[in-house]
Amino acid sequence: MTIRQDLAIGLDLGGTKILAALISRDGETVSEIENETSKQSKEEVTNSIFHTINRLLENAKVDRKRIKGIGIASAGIIDSKQKVIKFASNLGLENYPIGALLECHYELPVQLCNDANASAIAEWIWGAGKGKENLIYITVSTGVGAGIISNGSLVTGTSDSAGEFGHTSIMHQGIRCECGNRGCLEKYTSGTAIVNTAYQRLLTGEESSLQKWIFDGTTITNKHIAVAASEGDAFSINLLQEVGRILGTGVNNLIHLFNTEVIVFGGGVMNMSSFILPAIKETVRQYGIFHMVKDVAIEKTILGKRGGVMGASGLFFTNESTKEDATTNLKILSHEK
Ligand SMILES: [Zn+2]
Structure with a gap:
């Protein structure tokens, strides 16, 4: 029936x-x-x-x-x-x-x-956070943002602006952000930031298989970085692992603030999750308050x-x-x- x-x-x-x-x-x-x-x-x-x-x-x-x-x-x-x-x-x-x-x-x-x-609500009802009271969904795309479910409620804030995870600073004298702050997480971890960092490093003469595209006159995107990393390019792998460590620092801040159970990652940059996610988990395990981070599940979205x-x-x-x-x-x- x-x-x-x-x-x-x-x-x-x-x-x-x-x-x-x-x-x-x-x-x-x-x-x-x-x-x-x-x-x-x-x-x-x-x-x-x-x-x-x-x-x-x-x-x-x-x-x-x-x-x-x-x-x-x-x-x-x-x-x-x-x-x-x-x-x-x-x-x-x-x-x-x-x-x-x-x-x-x-x-x-x-x-x-x-x-x-x-996306946080979808993960909460049907995805990785099903049955949980505390879940945070993080999107890493051209920008970085979060949807926060805390104690069984969506956190919206006074003016629907809660969850601007990308504009939390991880470096008080870091890169200036369009929002006015310095050292915003997304200036180091968004899809745009990853490409910018790659170009800056290549200009200093660091070796990478990405250079073959630059010599061809191709504009490098995250797709090229993903291909290079999957082919074993140390430059690209290191860059993505560093992005993971910076995201991991931000995730620790979220876990320490919200005592969450599940962190779910989505967004285009997570197409490279095989390089980024392990570095996030390692950073959380290494630097988080042990009793708060030990049971937190950190996953890629299954709803995409x-x-x-x-x-x-x-x-x-x-x-x-x-x-x-x-x-x-x-x-x-x-x-x-
Ligand atoms: Zn900002």
Whole structure:
């Protein structure tokens, strides 16, 4: 017998793509649509979103009464209470009332969170942090950010800005960051920072197999560094291990602050996790307060890029409303506040 599941729409609003999925309470994807993001104007963004959700609903052919709401994961600065994207440079949006627009059009409840928080929620409900009360998701991509679940609640802060892990300093006189601080973690560990460091070192004459691409006139990216490292290039391996040690220093700060149980890493840079993750773990083991770090699981995401869209729908599977359904999955009930 098939158990009837509640469903929610998850929408991952990115600078180049909109990913929408209809996801069940047990994490099954009923239907999924990906579209390019039109960002010439607010109206075009709105049309892209409506078009994507409409297609999703047409494809899914489910009873609308089963859909609990629309959850949105967005980059940028958001106001989750007002359901407004305050500023998202990659989408060209400012004070964009996405919640009101969607609630009015679809007559469904809408929830909004930032993309790192969405991924944290997805890991909490369905991924590496399932059944845990204390979990931190860290994304290492062009920037570095975190979504923090502490004592069974998502930590948002006063203005939805909690989790700016990339802008915590690990060096008080370090590299100047655009945020105004010095020594921000992401200036040493983001995808952009890894490439910058590689170029700086190559310019000083350090030897690396990366030079064959530079001689060809190719612009080095993290993909080249990943290939070089996997082929045994000591320069690239050392660079990635150093990134791991710096991330490990930051992770120790998080564990010491939040006494967390699980740290999950995602983001494009984690495609090189075989070089980075062991160095993170070693640094945590070596320098963390023993009784706090000894049982912390440090893992790579198993949900990958789908964490954003899944966590967006998961906003409807973490609150009191889940109690009304007798078929509620007990493991997910344990996440209720
Ligand atoms: Zn900064």
